[in-house]
Amino acid sequence: MPLSANGQRRFFARTSRLVGLSFLGASFFALALDVPANLDLLTVTVPFYGAMAAGFTIIGRTRSLAWTATVLLAGSVTIVLLGIDALGPGVGSTVSASLILGSGALPALVICNLDGALRISTLATGAALALGATIVSTWGVLPPLQSVLSFAVGWSLLAGVTMWLSVTISRALARIARLGRAHLAERHATETEAQRRQGARLMHDTVLATLTLLAHSGVGVRRDALRAQASEDARLLRQLRLGGTPMPRSSGAYTLEATETSDLGHTLESVKQRFDRMGLTVSWHGAGRLLLPSDVLDAFLLSLGECLENVRRHSGVGDAEVTITQDDTTVRAMVTDAGVGFDLEHVDAARLGLAESVVARIKEVGGRTRLFSAPGSGTTVVLEVPKL
Template sequence: MTRTVEERDRMLAFASTTVTTVAGGATVVCAILPGALPALEATISIVAFALLIVAAGAYLQRRTSPIPVVVILVTALIGIGVVGLSGGKSGPAATSVVAMLVVASSSAAFLLAAEARRRVILGAGFVAVLAVVIPTVMSVRGNLIAALFVTVGSWAFCTGTSVWVARIVPQTVDRIEGMSDAYRTERQASELEARRRQSARLLHDTVLATLTLLAHSGRGVGEHALRAQASEDAELLRQLRLGYTPDPAASGDYTLRQVQESTLGNTLETVKQRFKRMGLDVAWHGTGHVLLPAETLDAFLLALAECLENVRRHSGETQAHVTITDDDVTVRAMVTDSGVGFDMGSVSPGRLGFTESIVARVRDVGGNARLFSAPGSGTTVVLEVPKA
């Protein structure tokens, strides 16, 4: 609620400052016109009063306070009285000075009409202005109807604007806060979904892979390799239970360290050795001397390792080929095998292995994955990730 009041008063103070600046400047111009006020002292007084009103309005921009509002109102009333006591009979010129002072005084209504407790002062100020304007205009033989129109019109406009702002600002602030809450909720939901997807990939690449091996009695994998893999998975689960956030370095090999940038060739050997002990010989072709950001490198290697895991598990082959190339903006890896292949249309969309651990993973870092296969013709997967 305090924030709403501050925003409201800030807007009203800006409006009051604008009106006092324009009306004060116009008062000075009207006062120095030849014949407007017969006495030099009266002209000097009106100019001084107008500048004081402008200064009080400018102060409102720095700090919203009742003191400058009272100064504006009282100074305008005194200035109108000075015009009436100057003895001038110039009519229209003197009435213009009065009208500008009335407009300046109406700027006080911006802040006085915003709250019910201030409206008593607002009413008293308006009555005081009328009480001074009527005899003053009559004494200088000005147009009383025009003076009353300016008085009532300016005060009504400022009062109406103040009431409207006082009602609309809380509604606007509430809507903005509602939008902020909705955005925050949506962001939290997105982060939760991202963590859920990451957890699903993590489990698929580690624990589920090990459980699959156990379900098939470790077929094709030595007892030592199976034990080592299970030990790594157990350590990962222990870290998760203690509240750590794992940082993946390769499929089935997660650590808690994070680097800003790493050379691809430094980590390919780890992937090669991991699959070699599991019975898959990986032949590497191309370059490994490519610098990649840590997040991109992790996604690239995890997707690559999942491709090799699919070769080991489904192709019926004991060898796979990985060709790595790069250009100015992209690093590519092509994983091929000469195995049994499969009908791509028969793959269930619910399978996490390709859709999450490969495709979604590289897309999260701005990359792409393409799959080519046919029964009896082997399988090829092309991974692409950006360098920056």
């Protein structure tokens, strides 16, 4: 998930805490290197180091401006205290501790305080105090120009890194936002295409099938069966006009009620009854009761129904055989007829009945379709769908 404005502020606050505590520890370590010479100085400055450590810890969670001011003030006082013993025996360690504190630890506050006028003015005031304290504490040991240069490099470097990070993160967020919009547009287009394909399949399996029967004067189909089919199509079209989203229930029949899991043995009966009404004699073999997830079952039965519809329309015979088998992972249906057959190489890949209502449906649920046919030798279609 991309960083929000609050997320960026938290990131900078935690970075400020990490950098500040690191340099603060380095400053204290430099002072503690010469414990015998700096014992009294350590005793005096430990509370200030503790206050600064607590301040950086709190700033890392809350970005507290009050604690920012406190750390700047405590740091400036500590630098002055370190300068009291600048000409003593531990001069090297005290000067190092002063420079690390003024040029490393205190500038870490820049990282989380460049997003407001009050914060910037607080930083500027604290930086001026720290600079003055640094010059005083190193006076007589280092040239003032060297102290100022060290101080300026530390503050400028962290300010520059902070601004670079801010710009880089803003650009990255802009790119992420553009990618998100592009992904959303692609997803919308994909969903629209899926709905279009579903609508095309629905029309092919219901209304177009009925219109085809009417165009052939209902040859081979009883009047009552044709009337029932037309009535079912009319009901579906009314529901669609009212904004319903159709869910396939069985081949040639849709419902607006989705189901979680269906009983194949029960639902298969509706496919049998439909083609009995249509005048196609189907011999059923194999497994009876099988359980499949709803979407897999829908694809399986609708594809099976379309295969039988193709037999009824195109094979030139009035009977077919359906064999359903299963193993631990797969359910298979083999639809066979002894009709006229056809040349597989000359099948139009754009034919909706084959490409969409059978092959595409089965593929979308992780299954596969195999087709065997030759002119004069009938046709066999094998449908395979996964159980899980």
